[in-house]
Amino acid sequence: PNDPDDDVGFVTKTRTRSQRPPLYKVLILNDDYTPMEFVVHVLERFFGMTHAQSFELMLTVHKKGVAVVGVFSFEVAETKVGQVMDFARRHQHPLQCTMEKE
Numbered sequence: 001p002n003d004p005d006d007d008v009g010f011v012t013k014t015r016t017r018s019q020r021p022p023l024y025k026v027l028i029l030n031d032d033y034t035p036m037e038f039v040v041h042v043l044e045r046f047f048g049m050t051h052a053q054s055f056e057l058m059l060t061v062h063k064k065g066v067a068v069v070g071v072f073s074f075e076v077a078e079t080k081v082g083q084v085m086d087f088a089r090r091h092q093h094p095l096q097c098t099m100e101k102e
């Protein structure tokens, strides 16, 4: 009655990554025309970064060509990309912001 090898009735639950919603990286791209101060302002305004954090990330993009600004749910990532693209277009800057599944 107390056989330790008797596993019948035990259930193993396996947690899988697919149980969580997919995450999306929001990327900001370098270009030759958007002013550095404008990019810093965008990062502060739409991503809640401090001036120092924004300036550092802007310089990374300026030097490396691209950087991840943050990782969000699909809806939040889509909203942020839209806000940045809209704001850049309204100010007639060619700044590009995209999203990519993680």
Ligand code: TYC
Pocket: 028, 029, 030, 031, 032, 033, 034, 035, 036, 039, 058, 059, 061, 062, 095
């Ligand atoms: N390369 C731009 C310049 O020299 C600055 C810049 C930085 C533009 C980051 C876009 O995502 C960007 N004025």
